[in-house]
Amino acid sequence: MEVSPNVVVGITYELKVSKIEEEIESVPFSVEVRDEEDPFYFVFGNSGLPEKFEEMLAGQKEGEAFQFSLTVDEAYGQAExxxxxxxxxxxxxxxxxxxxxxxxxxxxxxxxxxxxxxxxxxxxxxxxxxxxxxFNHPLVGFDLHFEGNILNLREATEEEVETGIVEGYED
Incomplete structure (x- = not known):
């Protein structure tokens, strides 16, 4: 199985953010770590996450590592x-x-x-x-830098596909 639409994806990652101010990019700093004790689960294709985030994970298999960055415009944009x-x-x-x-x-x-x-x-x-x-997303205005692993993959239930909410993980 690979990361594709209607699949529940469980990942571990570290998220670092950086910001460009006056044409100088700040050094990325860690804002969130999700490890094997507390992985992050989402329904691919109905996650509400930035489209580019899902694009970067598409096709990956369980156990594979990933590392990528999203620009402000690919992530949550500028504050409104x-x-x-x-x-x-x-x-x-x-x-x-x-x-x-x-x-x-x-x-x-x-x-x-x-x-x-x-x-x-x-x-x-x-x-x-x-x-x-x-009410802006807390990550507006930041470039996002992800490094992590695909921990689990499984088919989403009909309800999970419909709502985008993962009700728990079962092998």
Whole structure:
């Protein structure tokens, strides 16, 4: 079996990011490691991951190593100003499951979209009665550098293909 549409792919990897500022690229620094104790699983073709990420893994077999980079435009693009919004602080009360320390600048708030799917927003600024949130993906504006291995492959169930959500891994 190889990485192809409707296959559940389990990978281990280290993700490093870098950013170009004033035409100088920063040294890549590690932001995430997924090892054999906590691999990352996704349904190929319905992952919500950048298209180029899937392209780079297509055709690989279980046990194979990979190493590739995605430019900002191939990854999550640049930040969009319309994804930065102000909300009344009252919407983030303890009755809704939020604590005061969750609203600190730099924190990511766990939220649900209008369809009940999990999402997050970064707290940019406490404006007193309001809070400024950034709904851009946390990796916008970064080049992504992946190094890892294809750990497991299996056919996705009909439900996994439909939803893109992996319900667990079984050999």
């Amino acid at each position: 100003d319309d994804m930065i919004m102000t909300f009344p602080k009252s919407q983030f009360s303890s009755q809704q499951g939020f604590s005061e320390d969750m609203l600190q600048e730099g924190n990511f708030l766990p939220l649900l979209d209008e369809n009940g799917y999990p999402m997050q927003a970064k707290v940019l600024k406490d404006l007193g009665d309001e809070i400024l949130l950034d």
